[in-house]
Amino acid sequence: MIVVLAYLIVALFAPVIARYGESQVFPEAFAPWSAAHPLGTDQLGRDVLTRMIYGARNTIGIALVTTALSFTIGVSLGLTAALNRGRLDQFLSRMVDVLMSIPSLIFSLMLLSIFGASVTSLIFIIAVLDSTRMFRLARATGLGVVVMDYIEVAQMRGETTGWVVRHEILPNVLPPLIAETGLRFCFVFLTISALSFLGVGIQPPTADWGSMVRENATLITYGDITPLLPAAAIGLLTISVNFVVDWFLHKTSGLKDEK
Template sequence: MTTMDTPKSTENSRVSSWRLLARNPVTLVSALVLVVVAVVAVTANWIAPFGINDIDVPNALQPPSGAHWFGTDELGRDVLSRILVATQASMRIAVVSVAFAVVVGVTVGIVAGFRGGCLDTVLMRVVDVMFAFPVLLLALAVVAILGPGVTTTILAIGIVYTPIFARVARASTLGVRTEPYVAVSRAMGAGDLYILRRHILPNISGPLIVQTSLSLAFAILSEAALSFLGLGIQPPEPSLGRMIFDSQGFVTMAWWMAVFPGAAIFVIVLAFNLFGDGLRDVLDPKQRTMIEARGKR
């Protein structure tokens, strides 16, 4: 009965969590913003009013107007169009790199936490070595070795955030593997793969979902930082970080070149962080209990 009841209770808990999440207006607004960003990222090439590399020197450094809502840059290119396509590139890199970190990091963390022993010690020491390097410094080292570019940026960001997911997965697995329903399932003859799929993964998904949302925000910042330094997305493909870098010589005469790309980064990162905070509140048992108590009062 224990092995049969656990999935049902987990499913009911998820339903309750989503209901509590829907009551948080800040989380709902941030989710709506992320949906809009996702739609923009998918349709950027179709909704951009101008080509991203359409040079129009006579109309260079034009302020925001009806023709160019976000103005033009030093080459007369439409800033809005470039921001839309740059958002698409940033989201693509963030999603792929974080997906890489989730797959590798969660696999390492679950194996280390579930198996324990020498394997746990060896894997966690490797993770600790990776943690010893600052995030941006480690990403710069990877890019410096492999060379700049989109693929290298994805790999660098993925490697940087892999140990984070490994630690989260391991810590959560250590708490779940000693639960009675895991022991009962093992006593009934269930194999390790069945236990991992049926009991471990569903019960550690909460912290991993929250960490994924937060990591997406930092991946956006990491990509912008690498592109700002000239090590990320390479011209002529636009990047939010590169657009800010190119605006440095025109800040006093063309403020829009820096403000709008910076605002795009700010809104996306803030939305991911607020959405992650909302997820943490409803998926954490203590926070959920407090929210439910406030709702009853």
């Protein structure tokens, strides 16, 4: 939690923490580590430490927005399908099966090459593809709730489908959905970084950890570890979020540690 909180503080207060501007260029490219540039400069002469700080804001921010949109789409459709078992459930389930049968990274590359590598396209495409996992979990957990008597009572009162989903079903299936959302954030975060590394994710001059690895990869041949730092930042955040998700799932499952 401390590590995740530190990342969030850096992302929120990036303009205050960073010494230079996100796209500020200095005369010397690939400058060595120094007091003026603690992590050196990149191939264009931009301060690497500053780019990493702003990269936290851009990469984490876009991943959070994408995960929230994925949660909204997947959970709303999944619980609606569980409540209205019939043609709607069959249609949505078969559409999800089709999307899940295609490798998500390859599909994302194809769609981004068609619609353009803008932030809006990136968020929407990844959110739609990732919402299939949320749909499957929401539908599976929702099927165990919709058979309860209080769901039938709410329907007999004349409540709408949206009201029943929000007030009766969602509160009873929220813990596993929240845990899955944390895991989905990790996958979304890694997907965005991978797409940026391949050149179709977050576009320059916006700082992003995935693109920073690609831009400074040349330094590895000279024994410089600078390109490994944004990769390490990606790995550390992913591991930390997984630990938090495991802890939350353990606490909400009602299991007790054996003394």
